[in-house]
Amino acid sequence: MEGVFGLKLSGNGVIVQSGGPTAVINNSICGVIWGWQKWAAGNGTLYGALYGIRGMLEDNLINLSALDQRTFNALGYTPGAALGSCRYKLTADEDYMELLQSFKKRNVRYLFVVGGNDSMDTADKVHRLARREKYEMRVIGVPKTIDNDLPFTDHCPGYGSAAKYLATTVLESGIDLETLITSNRIVILEAMGRNAGWLTAAAALARRGRGEAPHLLYLPEVPFNREQFLEEVEEVYRDRGYAYVVASEGLKDSSGRYVFAGSGKDSFGHARLGGLGDTLKGLVEENMGVKVRCLNLGTAQRASAHYLSRVDNEEAFLVGRQAVRLALSGHSGLMVTLVREETDYACRTGSIELDRVANVEKKMPLEWISPAGNDVTAAFLEYARPLIRGEVALPTREGLPDYTRLPGLARYRSRAAGECRPAV
């Protein structure tokens, strides 16, 4: 079997999860485990580092080769970061040298980093350091982010499920808004997305007929104009008697300042304890005298495993498995990508150098945003529609999804908590 791959390199493997979880991030772990067991079990043991790269530094590892089948299966649909994650950025050279020592100590020759832009930067630095120090090691990045902002990949695992959940919520609460006549018939939903509007854009998938919710979308790619926003909301409200607005948390004005800066004050100088949604709610209520309802799904957007996109879930597994193949073929310093086939919808995997992905954000192309700047185009919908296809029927226990937790995580948790340096 090993014949299909490159030069054999004996040694152990480590998986690291990093940054905010997605609803399918753990199925990428499953993909790596599956690939390792099939093709690399003879090389050594596959470990999981607990709570990100810190787990490696502190030798807090669990043996993933020994995972029982039941836990493995449940892992494939469990939200959160099963290995634990951390917003922790290595900065000093000494940190990297220490990390390399920890790899040597455990004879780790394969590193799989499941993460976003920041994590790919870390992975790239490890890859370069190992090469410089002549420690043979293969480092492969596995993409994940609900923000869908990694470049060179058609889309990112995690985005499809977040998009499906958000669009479903807009569809359902949109019907609620449409069918109940009450005094607050303007809804503003704040969607995740600090710098890229991909998730907000996905709300448009909910709209199947003319006039259906969402009516207005505001993305960080388009500078936010307060007067224009108020005019647009008023127009929809006047026409229909109600309005459904979806806005990215990271909206910025024309000078590049966040509309809601998170400081407790918005960019208009008013004290706001809510978020962007509450800022817009305040604007509308003060100017239109209409009561507004604000929805903020928060972390549920990246944890909504009860309504997974099957396409997304399967692709998350695929990129994890492919990471093992690349490593076993002798590659290092690459991130797995998804490449869309020309006909119908299907994705195969590709790869890209880590340093071309590291710290780069892919925003929504401006041609996929409507000329008025408050909607998406048909081309975007065509791009996004296949990504939310299919469901995954989860096993349940007492009426709720039967998620799993990896052993060892809880024990380590209290030690890790509170010590963590926030990401830069």
Next chain:
Amino acid sequence: MEGVFGLKLSGNGVIVQSGGPTAVINNSICGVIWGWQKWAAGNGTLYGALYGIRGMLEDNLINLSALDQRTFNALGYTPGAALGSCRYKLTADEDYMELLQSFKKRNVRYLFVVGGNDSMDTADKVHRLARREKYEMRVIGVPKTIDNDLPFTDHCPGYGSAAKYLATTVLESGIDLETLITSNRIVILEAMGRNAGWLTAAAALARRGRGEAPHLLYLPEVPFNREQFLEEVEEVYRDRGYAYVVASEGLKDSSGRYVFAGSGKDSFGHARLGGLGDTLKGLVEENMGVKVRCLNLGTAQRASAHYLSRVDNEEAFLVGRQAVRLALSGHSGLMVTLVREETDYACRTGSIELDRVANVEKKMPLEWISPAGNDVTAAFLEYARPLIRGEVALPTREGLPDYTRLPGLARYRSRAAGECRPAV
């Protein structure tokens, strides 16, 4: 077939939906339609009044006897009020006399009101007026509310699905919180429930092991104490490094004032544009210096049909069907109830006089709230667990639930919008 029922009364039937929708309210409509077609088709036509009792007054009716099978099936899992709903309360005697005229004009002898406490009051008044005016008519109430606050019924259709959705969200975002070490590790979720804490309490179903989310629950049945709240949050946070709080939007302090009054100021005098969740977020951030994340699922709580409780969905149909049986048996002035069987879980239907339900709110029994006032007891969990059992696999279209819309609703919508007097 008609032999099993009481004296035959020829005439038409009308269904009215009223108040906030639930995820299963339309399956009660299906139950009425099913019962009517099976047992009463010979009596006359079954109509739906569009946008509540206003549709009757304005003769905006659709023929539900003529509904095609495909729409009927989709109706059973579509959220929102398929007939349209309105927070509109008849107050003047003339309104009721006018309403009676509209029934006479259409020879309506059967009225089915799907609603909560307010709606049962309206139904009761119609029942009494018809009797006083010697117009033979049978008025039956069909319970619905995610608030679960109707008396004399074990629980209310709509509650189980909202509870399942809320508990699932807390389970998923709780795992997210547990597994990601970051700088804001306190989550406050604001749950619907102005006066009764049933839905907030259901969040506890998410907790399967010690220390799992939710850690603290605040219900309107317990006077809110600011200092105690802060101490409790601090204690959980100190112990675990994170904390998950669920609080009812309708929390009141010991003098009975809402903690968040919706006026733009909280009861502490601070300007707040968010809701109760943001008020608590502000409290914690100001006092503990920790960043808090606030979740507000808003109307998604009553529209989450993509993750229905099968038990809830089936019971919603059951109470609708039973309403037809009661009416055909000669009853009037009753609301259908759910009666829990002693062994295992099953519910049969019962009934109660409308005037005993009208405007009465059933709160959480204090013995189901923990002595410390920040959690529920095992007895509550035992009560609630069967209500969220089972799933309903919805047909999808392009990756989203394939919901339906009744014909006629959109046409009428623009006229009804904006004219509606808000409920008293």
